[in-house]
Amino acid sequence: MKAMIIDDEPPARRELRRLLADFPWVETVGEAGNIEQAAGLVESLRPDLLFLDIQMPGGSGFDLLTRLERVPAVIFTTAHDEHAVRAFEVDALDYLLKPIDPARLAEALTRIKSAHAERTRRTEDVLEQLFVRDGARCWFVPLREVRLLSSEGNYIRLSWGSAKPLLGRALAALERRLDPNRFFRDNRQQIINLDFVEHVELGVNGRLRAQLRDGPEVEISRRQARLFKLKMSI
Amino acid sequence: MYDVSLPTQHVKSQLVYWIFQLTGWGVYSLSRFIGGVTVIHLPWVHFGLQLLMVDALGFGLSHLLRDFLRRHQWRALPIRKLILRIVAAAVACGIPLGVLTQFTDLSSLQDANEVLEGVSSALRIHLALPVAIALEIANWSLVFLIWLTIYFTAIAVREHRSAQFKQSELTRALQLAELRLLKSQLNPHFLFNALNTVRSLIADNPASAQGAVTHLANTLRYTLSSRQDELVTLSQELSIVADYLKLESMRFEDRLRTEIQVSTDAAGVRIPVMLLQTLVENAIKHGIAELPSGGLLRISAAVRDELLVLEVENPRPPAPIFAAGEGVGLRNAQDRLKLLFGTRASLELDLSKPAVATARLHVPQQR
Numbered sequence: 001m002k003a004m005i006i007d008d009e010p011p012a013r014r015e016l017r018r019l020l021a022d023f024p025w026v027e028t029v030g031e032a033g034n035i036e037q038a039a040g041l042v043e044s045l046r047p048d049l050l051f052l053d054i055q056m057p058g059g060s061g062f063d064l065l066t067r068l069e070r071v072p073a074v075i076f077t078t079a080h081d082e083h084a085v086r087a088f089e090v091d092a093l094d095y096l097l098k099p100i101d102p103a104r105l106a107e108a109l110t111r112i113k114s115a116h117a118e119r120t121r122r123t124e125d126v127l128e129q130l131f132v133r134d135g136a137r138c139w140f141v142p143l144r145e146v147r148l149l150s151s152e153g154n155y156i157r158l159s160w161g162s163a164k165p166l167l168g169r170a171l172a173a174l175e176r177r178l179d180p181n182r183f184f185r186d187n188r189q190q191i192i193n194l195d196f197v198e199h200v201e202l203g204v205n206g207r208l209r210a211q212l213r214d215g216p217e218v219e220i221s222r223r224q225a226r227l228f229k230l231k232m233s234i
Numbered sequence: 235m236y237d238v239s240l241p242t243q244h245v246k247s248q249l250v251y252w253i254f255q256l257t258g259w260g261v262y263s264l265s266r267f268i269g270g271v272t273v274i275h276l277p278w279v280h281f282g283l284q285l286l287m288v289d290a291l292g293f294g295l296s297h298l299l300r301d302f303l304r305r306h307q308w309r310a311l312p313i314r315k316l317i318l319r320i321v322a323a324a325v326a327c328g329i330p331l332g333v334l335t336q337f338t339d340l341s342s343l344q345d346a347n348e349v350l351e352g353v354s355s356a357l358r359i360h361l362a363l364p365v366a367i368a369l370e371i372a373n374w375s376l377v378f379l380i381w382l383t384i385y386f387t388a389i390a391v392r393e394h395r396s397a398q399f400k401q402s403e404l405t406r407a408l409q410l411a412e413l414r415l416l417k418s419q420l421n422p423h424f425l426f427n428a429l430n431t432v433r434s435l436i437a438d439n440p441a442s443a444q445g446a447v448t449h450l451a452n453t454l455r456y457t458l459s460s461r462q463d464e465l466v467t468l469s470q471e472l473s474i475v476a477d478y479l480k481l482e483s484m485r486f487e488d489r490l491r492t493e494i495q496v497s498t499d500a501a502g503v504r505i506p507v508m509l510l511q512t513l514v515e516n517a518i519k520h521g522i523a524e525l526p527s528g529g530l531l532r533i534s535a536a537v538r539d540e541l542l543v544l545e546v547e548n549p550r551p552p553a554p555i556f557a558a559g560e561g562v563g564l565r566n567a568q569d570r571l572k573l574l575f576g577t578r579a580s581l582e583l584d585l586s587k588p589a590v591a592t593a594r595l596h597v598p599q600q601r
Contacts, residue, residue: 008523008526009430009431009485009486010487011430011431011434011435011484011485011487012431012434012485015430015433015434034526036526037526055423055523057523057524057525057526057528057551058524058526058551079422079423079425079426079427080422080423080426097426098426098429098430099429099430
């Protein structure tokens with residue numbers, strides 16, 4: 001498993017490298033001292049795991065995550081900002097307090113390892129999760145739980161549970177990265193999660209109307225309706 | 235008015251009053267009724283109704299008395315005055331009820347003849363009625379005296395309890411304030427990062443790790459032992475700032491560079507303890523730590539016109555982002571200066587230069 005260390009303090013990076021030496025299956029592929037440098041390295045090195053400090057020059061660890069096209073597994077490392085991590089909506093997030101307790105590190109890595117094994121078994125190169133920040137709130141959004149992605153200008157509105165966070169990306173760019181077996185472009189503005197389709201009715205002019213569980217009713221355009229029928233073999 | 239601060243407390247004290255009032259009067263009436271029926275064998279319905287009427291008046295009068303006491307704030311009176319007024323009030327309430335009682339069957343509960351024993355029968359005829367009335371008045375006055383004593387005792391007990399409660403609340407608030415102060419001085423972010431640096435240095439450079447522990451110990455000792463109103467010389471404060479800066483240089487390595495220029499006359503000026511330290515911490519937190527390549531932190535001090543001019547200058551990011559709660563350190567420092575020096579000292583944060591922040595302190599050379 002490839003890991004990257006992002007922390008602005010050199011002694012802190014060295015310390016973590018040393019701690020990671022006890023886990024031969026974790027390979028530290030790179031390190032960065034600020035988020036600018038980190039963003040470039042993450043895209044080129046494609047690590048599976050980030051050790052991420054929160055307070056850094058030029059932007060926080062959260063800022064880095066919102067900029068990443070593809071968010072790997074993250075373990076936050078912090079001296080005192082654990083409240084910032086705990087403020088997350090998802091409790092699946094891991095954080096380590098500095099100075100890092102080797103036993104806590106081992107626990108966190110074990111959790112990540114099993115999740116990682118699960119992911120590599122499914123090999124396809126599709127996006128699993130998105131990091132979304134809306135105002136002061138941050139989420140790791142598992143894509144399979146998102147029922148609808150709608151385009152709002154240069155943004156994407158995610159319908160996820162009762163939340164509707166906004167993602168700073170264009171729908172067309174994201175579409176290529178989505179799992180084609182799960183997500184379907186129903187019209188120019190929207191992509192739906194097929195797992196959430198409850199029932200489909202015939203609409204006017206060869207269009208279809210699909211009712212999403214917990215969500216709105218969406219219209220499948222005439223062009224896409226043919227594709228939809230093919231896909232669902234109806 | 236009744237000054238009870240909490241509504242629940244008010245409701246509770248009302249309830250206590252009514253319980254006392256009803257039981258007190260109930261027991262009193264019942265005992266007289268039983269006495270009248272069993273000892274003097276009075277017709278119980280007739281007697282009972284009259285007793286009920288008179289005691290209801292007593293009950294009502296005592297309730298009005300309570301209103302009166304509260305409106306005139308008797309509980310705030312000194313004890314001597316209070317006792318005199320209690321006696322007067324008891325008699326004042328006793329008179330109407332005593333007179334009234336004399337004209338009911340209840341009067342037979344008191345026997346004037348016992349008092350007038352030995353007095354000639356001619357005189358007894360004249361004296362029988364006044365003595366009987368006086369006895370009734372004395373009896374009722376005694377009842378009200380007891381009522382008032384119970385009332386003021388209950389109030390005293392309650393006030394004592396609430397004073398104790400307030401005292402313990404106050405102590406707790408003070409302790410909390412002290413704890414908060416200590417926490418703000420300790421700066422956990424610095425502390426844990428420093429410990430992390432030490433952990434790293436133990437492997438990298440043991441000699442340097444030993445040095446770091448010493449610097450950390452010095453910084454902590456100074457922080458923990460300083461008091462809000464304490465003054466130290468600039469050179470004393472600078473020695474602790476030097477320890478602190480050494481620790482921070484180990485953390486930030488080449489990102490933090492420092493330059494200190496202090497004239498000899500400035501070094502002896504007394505300044506509030508931890509004030510320069512706070513300014514330096516802020517310079518690192520909002521300046522150096524926010525910049526990927528760090529920068530130069532400059533401390534300079536000189537005396538001009540019998541005034542110490544102390545400057546802490548640091549590079550800053552182009553758009554400083556101030557989160558809520560920041561600037562507390564600066565405001566706290568300003569408050570302390572004002573308390574210690576009045577208007578003769580000042581502290582300002584100068585952001586007029588584009589990428590530089592300068593904290594400027596003015597303190598009189600002589601206090």
